Amino acid sequence: MSWFSPSRLVPSRLVPSLPPYSGPYPVGSCDVELSAADLPSPGSPPPNAPATIAFRLFYPAAGSGPSRPIRWLPSPQKAHFAAYARFLGAGSLLSTAVSLAPNVLYYTTIPARRNAPLLHPPGPAWPVLVFSHGLAGSRNAYSALLGELASHGIIVVAPEHRDGSAPMAFVRAPDGGASTSVSYQIHPHKPTAEVYAARDAQVRIRGWEIGVLYAALEKIGEGAEMRNLDPNLGVGGVEEDVLGSFVGRLDLRPGRVAWAGHSFGAATVVTVVKSAYYGGEEMGGPFIPARDAGIVRQITKSSVLALLDMWALPLTSPSAEQFFEKQLPAYEPGGAGGKAVLSVLSEAFWRWHGNLNDTKVVLAPRTAVSDDDEKVEQERRGPYIFYPEASAHLSQSDFGILFPWITGRVLKATEPERYLRLNVRAILQVLRENGTVVAGYSPLEGEEPLDGGGEGKKGGDWRILNPEGGVRGWLPVDMEVTSEDRRMSIGEETGGRNDEVRETEVLGDVKL
Template sequence: MTAPPQASTKPLRKSAVKPRKTLRELFLHRLPHYNGPYNVGYMDIEVPVRNPRPVSDLRRNGKPVLRLDTVLMGIYYPCDLQSHNGAGKPHRVDWMPRPRAATAKGYAKYLHIPALPVTAYLACTSLYTKLPAFRNAKLAAHWPEDIRNDTGPTGQKAREEEENPTSRPKFPVIIFSHGLGGSRLCYSSICGELASFGFFVIAIEHRDGSGARTYVSLPSNVEAAAIESSTADLHTNNEGKEHTSDKKVQRRRKKGVNPYYVMDYILPKDNAQDTSPHNRRGVDHILRSAQIELRQEEIKEAFYILNLINSGRGDEVASLNLRKKGNIGSSSIGLNGVDWEDWKDRMFLSKVTMMGHSFGGATTVQICRDDSLTWLGQGIILDAWGQATPPGGKTLKERITKPIISISSEVFMHWKDNFDKIVEFSNEARDSGALCWMLTVVGSTHLAMTDLAVLYPQWMSILMKSMVDPLRAVSLTTTASLEFLKIILPPEQTKYNMWADEKLLQSAEPPSEPEESLRSDHAPDHKWVAVRLKIPNEFTVRLRVWVRRTWRFIVCTGREVADLSGGLQDFGQKDEIWTHMCPTHEAVQEHLNQVR
């Protein structure tokens, strides 16, 4: 007679636990909890690259402009707070990258605003904001609780695996590329939301001079003289840039702290406003192409690190990690408490998704053209800066051949040159036979997909005339992305999904021409193209929304109301997304039949 299986000491299915609000969050700006069935963990990893070197032939003052020394990434992942066995309770993650005050000064420099008022304002609002994510929390080894109610093949398969005490879920991987002025943390609303639905999201902090400020740590065996760059100089120069002198390097080495250099935003040469649609000189393609080249190399290095972790060599990665106690920009926790055995064979490293916003969207387009990346499966392009996207080549190997979805803001769709570029690379994918969607979130502005819109909704509404609720904009972006991945990813990566699905990709038939789905109701005046929308009868619209919110607040006292946080669009309005391009239902079904 067969003995019944012993009950596991840890349940294999659990629901997410909402983090408690901190005292600061009662008064200061805060980020909302994620909506998926998993809690979210986070860790910082910075390791030296295999071949440190200058990247591209771009030079200034006779020196290389861009260098590849280390790769820095923030990893958002599904975690299990109930089974965390580290030293004490896991700590929530700071939203502003460390060192916070110096990073705030970097943003001031990027925006050409005096540092003192910027730092003071951030200190009063979001400088100490915490992510609803936990540093180094235990990687989830359970399936979502709600899946037990699934009576279909997915639930049946989950129940069969539950009987095997050694089985653990394996999660798909997304690599995220930030835009100009961005960092690994300023898209946490999207990255964390995707992680809460069961993804590893690898947010790379690029060292290509596209971020406001980033700190590049160096191994202790690297000499200052080995760093030859016009922008990453370890010596104090005449311009007073924040770099490290030889004496400071020696003092830090005596204290056991590795040297570092600061990489601030790099202005295009003789063309400071190349991002503006009114710039007569156009985009500085020499600089932007060099930056994309460096970004591609960083992405390849990041994937190499993921391979090491997934193959059971996480301890080796931890031993190389430069984000540890004492080093610049690091949490004192470092990677303490991480059980790397839990991470072995937990990632799907085939059909990896590339995702990026703005300049990161341009990076995603170019990555999806790289035929040598056999592990890359598809791309999610968020409000791409189409003008910075290199043109596709004439041969199939130089063009997009992977499925893509482009989700743009309305403000960028009214920028005709940019819209035409999005159409161009979307057609490039469609002509190769790949599935392609091109969507716009109605009433949104360029920052709607960043944490800034969530933290400062009133400023987004007043200054940029954003009309969509920022939380709804994030929800539409992540839901459309999840629906896309549910179609594109192979069955073994989606069989346990509890992903959000509003059937956004099935809501409309494709128009004959992408321009036919555009509307001009909110089209701005020429001088505000790509910056802000236009709200007809703005005073009346805002007054009506204020009255509606006030009434609902009174009537719904004690209950959460979805549209009290911001946004001028009526939630009852059905037209939340414009569909400019999408495959036919027959093409989608044919793809599903092929992968399954």
Template sequence: MTSLLSRFSPIPYFPPYKGPYEVGTLDIELPVSPFIDSGLSPPCPSHSDIPTVQFRLFYPAALKGQATADGSQSGATWIPSPRKEYVAAYCKFAGAGDFLANVLSYIPRHVYYIKLPVHPAHPILPESNAGDRFPVVIFSHGLAGTRNTYSYLTASLASHGAVVLCPEHRDGSAPASFIREPRHKSGLSELQKQNHPNHKGAENTPSLANVPDGVPRTPSSSGSDSEDDKNVNSNTCPLKTTGKSLNSKDEKQTIRRVDYISQPHEISTATATIRNKQLEIRLWELGVLFAVVKTLNSGLEGMDITDDFHVFPSATTNKTKNTNTKCPSTLQLLQMFKNRLDISTGGVTWMGHSFGGATITQFVKSCWYAPLFRQNGELKDPLYVPSDTLTRHFHPDGEIGERSRAPATVLLDTWCLPLLGDRTRALWKRRLPGPTLGILSFQFYKWKENLRGFRHVMSRKGGAFEEQWFGDAQDERNEQVTPSLPKLDRSSSMDVTPQLPTGFSHSDEAKLQSGEKDVVEEDEEENSLSLKRTASRVSQRSMPGQPDRRLYYATGSAHMSQSDFGVLFPRSARYFTKVDDSEGVLDLNVRALVEFMRERGLNMTPFAEGVERDREIFGEGVVKGWEVVSLELGEEGKAKKKVEEEKKIALVDGDVVKGRRGSTKL
């Protein structure tokens, strides 16, 4: 009956999760200083001052139907608080000016009441057997994402038995994010003091106020945790803040706002510098999240974070807006994860979408190859150096050896441009060490230049770093009049695709603009298509001593199909992105993710009830809407290689003709 009534409501709603468990959730922000002081995490990057980490936590809460039966509260708001500020931020991301964005934030009031079908602060699923632990997933969002943007995908994993942490990155990639200043900052307070423009000697210190335009930073403003507060004002000075009482008249707390920073997408040294600065923040936040997981599993042993630990109103068992966390109920919530998380290397799966996929790729490699780079000094200017605790998570002996166990990664529509800078070159050449599942939307599958880069990411041999990665497409674009090129319609906030960089060909962009379907596969004869699928599966076949690789795409899907927008706004998805079945696309993603984790022996329930193993999703048969992708470089790569060989031959011939000393005669 509830599902039927929701169809007539103007408020968008989520379809039910397919797993056998009800999903619990906590919305958490906590200071990072305890993790830094204990050595579980290095300090935050010097160009930014981020004293907290914020994330949404999903976990199995009860068997289906039992969570509401025990009288627990149901539903958490999808748009984070302060909701008006987030709606306005999305309007600005879609292209509206400040004034128009503020006006528009008052109009779609019904979206304020979108609820996640979860149970805030519900106890975790009771142990069925002694030592029963849940696998852990850490998920990194893409551009314009928040800790809630991928809730259907991540909460679906929780409904099958995983504990999922979804951080909200403070690198300027979220539409907006709010930092609640902790009272105790420990070593971070000195960093903030040094970064202040009025600090003596600031001219010799990387200052937040003097960083180049476009480099991510954390500007400050006052703010409130209530969506009804109308006094959230921007402040141009990065460190000047205004106190705002959240708990009582005697307790002041400053809130800083981090806005979305529009960055160029052309491949250049400046772009690489900007994206590297963002990656530094993102990688550091992922490292802190692992420290959080380790601490929760230990029952907060040795951690004094109660004064500044925030479990927000959407995650409390009552309707009060008091965030004072000294009450026993909050501590009990955190204690329920003690000894319930599988934090072995194989038990933690690293996952990301778009920019998040690039983040996960760089993070896993940074952690895995850290001992090697320490020995040979090959990595001169690393984006992230993991703590000893994190390094030993992968390498118990402190070095790459027999006891090392590579982590598993899941990469959704990975955006390769952030990985093409000089500072990422050394790790780009290294392969991802563990089993990897790549899932593309049809939109990214047709983006041939990015597909080529993604195949290098997925390669068992590592990526070949090309000096002119998009050289051919750059030359082609320069020959045309720039204003005549069609642009992807970005008039709707429904489209969370990164702006297409140089190298996205004119013809491919036109296909995306028109929403062209997968006509290549549809027009092919069945025999030809069968041979193509067979060749793709052969390229993915397991090899002795080599990590497993799986690469697929969902037909009729767009880049935003792996986020919540398609299932919440199906009509808009059909109109703007030509995606007819957003829920079906997401279910294929979840089905593949569940089986990928089950293949590795993790304690996950199957996607279909009563099925011991889902052999179809990765099998030899055909699953509707699901296509296997070859790991080979592809025809576009062969063409590029042929051009390079011809250029080399021409150069040698020229040397012979001109009689240059040291030339090689053919």
């Protein structure tokens, strides 16, 4: 037994833990950091662009045997812990809870096998999903959700944004020099010109990072020689080549990569998708990819979006006005339509009327259609949009599971594991409806029987996307947006109770 196992220093029952993944595939995970200079740029690098891109991979794993645990709190743990404490502030209940037992969090692990080789896919290649984190998030902060998706047969790519939105991020020097750090940037939560400029700068970096990330996935899939700056050492300090097992096994056909994110991350992927599809210098906006960039070739009218608690303020920036008015590519003629767009809100964000109205405007098709044109009606049909009762903004991250007593006591959020399971079920079913092969629905994943209207008749986990599917506490959201609603945006709200649902993303503003 290792001297550093929790049973030697801290009773394991006291260590916050993530549940094991329920899908049929074992899950592997590894950290990757690559020099941006070695990869095609999607456009001109923004000011303060990081020298590298960093991301965590979750994927169906092959092999067995011992492996080093993957710590949820990244290395260097003390620096990351201090950053979370600074972000939370002395008055935060989460900060108080975490500071009482920092050593306990050091032992929290991600239930995946470090550096396991990628399992050979049952078909030509594995589907790919890219997930962008929110403010105070990181590549590790959604491990319950992303690992669960991987256990159902998806390669999930979780970038760590170095735009000042993570509590702390470290950037290795490609030449082997000292690493640099990027601290969390504090900005007011009011839509002023200064705030919009600051958020635009962050979106510019985030969009560029995702463009470089996609170029990296292309190179990895091609088998190009890649130098991983993250040592990500295995048992005994041995370097392990993980990326070699990904060659030829990523489905990067145009329109096949799914794009997902939480809060600021959801706004980020909407920006990337619209910019790649409609973009160009004439359109403006914070992120302008070159028209020959790989990300532009990837985004099509078939691209799937999964948006969790989207924070709409970055999308209402004056610099993004033309994109705000553009409909999502899925609604363009010949597109996948609303079946390719999923929005899952928390009850807290559903009650935040300004953000909800802006979200509806972003997600809605722009062109009215006649009822007699079924094909066009399908293309223009609005998205799938739901919220689970008794859920909070941070419930969509790992924090709801790691600290359930806090979310229950302060935010009145209950059943954190079930809430994440509902998110996973919805994402998987949207992928199925858009032709992506993922592991099948089983009674163990859901709470409803596989009756004649399930697998045999409608296919897959059909209930989760049906407003009348009978899923407990899973409520559809009316997509109607009136002219009065359009005027009540984030920028129009004056500080009421709803504004207390603050844009601090993953952790929320959990005050005593």
